[in-house]
Amino acid sequence: MFYDINIGLSGVVIVLLLLTFNAVRILREYQRGVIFTLGRFTAVKGPGLVFVIPGIQQMVRVDLRVVTMDVPSQDVISRDNVSVKVNAVLYFRVVAPEKAIIQVEHYLEATSQLAQTxxxxxxxxxxxxxxLSEREKLNLDVQQILDAQTDSWGIKVTNVEIKHIDLNENMIRAIARQAEAERERRAKVIHAEGEKQAAQALMEAAEILAQQPSAMQLRYLQTLTQVAGDKSSTIVFPIPVDILTTLLKKVANPSGLGGLGQ
Structure with a gap:
């Protein structure tokens, strides 16, 4: 009799221990538990120790950490009809666990598909x-659209980064030719601008020298000094025409030159 009672008590104790073991859940700091009682949403619990009534309540774990998701390479046709392959990386996290479980089935897959489209x-x-030149703006546009569409799912898109834009070989060569032509255009513009500035400086210098004729003589002497310092056997020195005219007149009129010597 007592033996049967002991067996029965032992069985009850074992059943209670099993129920208690199944009722206890431990959630980490970054986890939350969505509790359903008889199929209806009850509450969001955690982190720490959570009790779930076996057979009556069910709990779904939700991770609140930032998820890094790689967006597969997508075939994109640009507005100017250029075919490229683009891949990106998506950063998001769950901010409302009950919405992520109730409003959408498999929120990770749904977010991935939405990011691709x-x-x-x-x-x-x-x-x-x-x-190619405005990636930051494109990243922001994609992020804002995704964030607005996933808000009802309890998901916050924190960042979107376009990783790579793959072009075919013909387009790469065309871009290289375009870049080369752009560099040549800039070089010609810079050269023309330099010529313009040099002409302006020469015009100003000519105006200054025209006001003081003696300054031209000093400039000739300075040029002669610079040429004489070089290791050259031939010196070409310009002489003003008015000086040559005076010398020719003196040679043609020796008496005048003698009178000048006296």
């Missing part, structure tokens, strides 16, 4: 040059 839609509205 949004990336194609946004980049298809821009030209190739904008894709």
């Amino acid at each position: 949004t990336l194609r839609a946004v980049l298809g509205k821009h030209e190739l040059d904008e894709m």
Whole structure:
């Protein structure tokens, strides 16, 4: 009799221990538990020790950490009809666990698919040059669209980064030719601007020398000094025409030159 009672008590104790073991849940700091009682949403619990009534309540774990998701390479046709392959990386986290479980099935997969379609839609509205030079603006546009659409799912998109834009070989060569032509254009513009500034400086210098004829003689002497310092056997020195005219007149009229010597 007592043996049967002891067996029965032992069985009850074992059942209670099993129920207690199944009722206890331990959630980490970055986890939350969405509790359903008889199929209806009850509360969000955690972190720490959580009790769930076996058979009556169910708990779904949700991770609140930032998820890094790679967006697969997408075929995109730009607004100027250039075909490129674009891949990106998406950063998001769950801010409302109950919405992430109730409002959408498999929120990770849903967010991935939405990111792929949004990336194609946004980049298809821009030209190739904008894709290559305005990545920050495109990242912000994709992030804002994703954040607005996933808000009802309890998901916050924190950042979107376009990693790589893959071009075919023909387009790469075309861009290289365009860049080379742009560099040549800039070189010609800079050269023309230098010529313009040099001409302006020469005009100002000529005006100054014209006001003082003696300054021209000093400039000749300075030039002669510079040429004489070089290791050259031939010196070409310009002489003003008015000086040559005076010398020719003196040679043609020796008496005048003698009178000048006296």
